[in-house]
């Protein structure tokens with residue numbers, strides 16, 4: 001035990017992980033709480049401890065600042081830094097606890113806060129509608145026709161895809177649309193080709209349906225046609241699931257030539273394409289969907305969770321004529337129909353023009369937040385598409401994704417490592433996804449991004465404790 005006065009305290013860092021300053025602060029915390037450093041003990045100067053530990057003075061300063069933040073030590077100008085009495089401290093957490101004030105940037109939700117007046121107006125209009133009773137029954141015959149006409153208009157306005165109204169099948173959200181498309185296009189045991197990093201909702205779907213997901217290599221323009229042809233032939237796969245526009249998570253949008261090449265391969269090897277376009281509305285300058293290039297082999301799906309509201313559980317499937325009956329059967333066998341109420345409110349929003357207004361506001365919010373993120377994270381976002389509701393951030397050389405996610409969580413900010421999207425056993429890039437529309441206040445997002453930017457500047461010291 002050290003007696004009060006000048007103390008030759010030296011932290012034991014063995015077995016600790018994380019940035020060095022936090023390992024030192026944690027060792028200090030443990031020694032104080034365990035009584036090894038009694039109240040009043042004078043700690044070594046920043047310079048002495050830095051010399052002893054062979055680290056920079058700045059690291060010791062940060063460690064002491066962290067311990068001071070926790071109320072464990074205090075400085076007196078000219079006299080030094082002293083241990084406080086831990087029994088007289090309020091209960092302070094050693095670090096922010098995930099769960100309390102957690103800034104969750106891991107969910108790709110959408111910025112709905114400003115759109116409530118439009119939603120309320122649509123719901124009121126629907127509740128006054130003479131057709132409400134009819135629409136709330138099992139078979140809202142003319143209602144379904146209206147839902148499909150609005151769906152066709154919406155899809156055309158977002159993607160340019162002209163869709164025959166009788167080809168639209170309403171589904172419960174994007175996930176419901178995916179389920180119906182997969183059920184129609186595959187058989188249990190099938191191999192389904194996917195991007196190597198893909199929307200995680202496809203994994204439980206495949207597991208439940210007894211499908212094998214096989215990754216196809218991508219480059220900066222999306223799926224590589226030669227790789228697609230090779231994998232399809234090798235595994236006898238008959239289905240491809242992909243996101244040509246603002247791919248989740250990489251944000252890549254396939255240019256037109258790449259789309260044409262993918263469609264050509266699909267025709268050559270007999271693939272049905274399931275094209276997921278839930279983010280298409282965010283970028284008005286994207287090339288035509290695969291379904292416009294090859295409507296006979298493409299099941300187009302979209303949902304209104306990102307463009308309107310997740311709670312509507314509204315989406316659409318547009319299958320080729322040959323798969324229409326199977327898609328209808330799949331919806332009927334699982335959920336009977338999509339949510340009429342959600343679909344009718346969505347229809348009202350589309351018909352009244354409110355949906356276009358909302359989509360414009362969403363694009364403006366994304367643009368504002370993307371600019372903010374770029375000011376904060378700079379070059380690390382060069383490969384991340386600025387039209388997207390999330391960032392795809394490639395880590396600087398000295399960071400590993402697990403360490404970054406863990407360290408950030410300790411600072412009460414949650415993001416997703418590339419692992420969350422990976423299919424197969426290929427190499428996973430050192431990258432993370434950060435959703436920028438999941439928190440309402442811009443200041444909250446700004447603070448979280450600055451915490452991230454600061455952390456990225458630090459050396460990742462996790463390995464120092466390893467020998």
Ligand SMILES: Cc1ncc(COP(=O)(O)O)c(C=O)c1O
Nearest residue numbers: 108173174175199248278303305
């Ligand atoms: C690419 C993609 N497809 C489908 C979905 C599911 O959409 P929904 O929330 O409407 O079920 C998501 C949700 O994040 C998604 O990112």
